[in-house]
Amino acid sequence: MxxxxxxxxxxxxxxxxxxxxxxxxxxxxxxxxxxxxxxxxxxxxxxxxxxxxxxxxxxxxxxxxxxxxxxxxxxxxxxxxxQPDGASITPANPREDAEALRWSFWAVTECEADALTVLMHRLAMPAERRKPELAQAAEKRLAVRLRVMEQHLTAQQAAGCLYLAAERFTVADLCVASVLNWARPARELMKGHPLTHDWIVRCTERPAHDVARALG
Structure with a gap:
């Protein structure tokens, strides 16, 4: 292989x-x-x-x-x-490739650190080590970022698209959902950005995600 x-x-x-x-x-x-x-x-x-x-x-x-x-x-x-066939996660044209690049870089530079803070201090760390004030500050910053995502998803859905770059799930969705999924323990943040929350769930409930998570 x-x-x-x-x-x-x-x-x-x-x-x-x-x-x-x-x-x-x-x-x-x-x-x-x-x-x-x-x-x-x-x-x-x-x-x-x-x-x-x-x-x-x-x-x-x-x-x-x-x-x-x-x-x-x-x-x-x-x-x-x-294959850039318009059916797989591979970008099928320069526009889809550009969406994959810009949203992936956006997720890393704008969201990842705060999303990880939310995950650690709302869920992953032992309760006695969590610092809610750090999670709250991270969620406040993420709310600004997620407004950008919510606006984009609103425009996409108005055009009949449920995903970031196309009508289908692509690597753009995979990369960004892998980051924003960490922020799901922030319930009020998710409640305030319902399209983003539903999109995260739609992405992470894909069978391939479950298979990948189960690898040793």
Missing amino acids: PLTIHGIPASRAIRPLWAATELGLAFNHVPTPYLGGATRTPGFLALNPNGHIPVVVDARPDGDVVVWESMACALYIARHHG
Whole structure:
């Protein structure tokens, strides 16, 4: 199999794992955790000197291509292992490709840190370690960002589209939903942005997402 994905689903590695699963690709999965030193071995650091998961290794006839940074991994898989046929998650034209790029970068730069803060301090951390004030501040910032998303989804739905870039689910939705899903424990935030909430649910309830999350 030409494609190898290092990482675990309970991390940002869910993005390339989900993309590969959506495309029905056969791939090697190396379940590398982010704790315990697995990303600090000489072998792993030779793949990603930053010592982070995920890492995608694509064995191609002209030599291996190594990709790190989770959004880059997902976008690479969609672009180079999918078909631009207007049916898969792969962008079918420059407009869809532009939407995938801009929304993915938007999610990382504008939303990811605050969404992760919400997840950790509303749900993931032990109750005695949570700091509600950090979650509240993050939710206040996210409310500004999600207004942008809500406006876009409103325009998309008026045009008959339920997704970010097209009438169908694409890698744009995959990348952004993988970030905003972390903010779902912020119930009032989600209540105030119903189209965004429903879109997150629609994306993350896809069978391929469930399969990717179940990988060891």
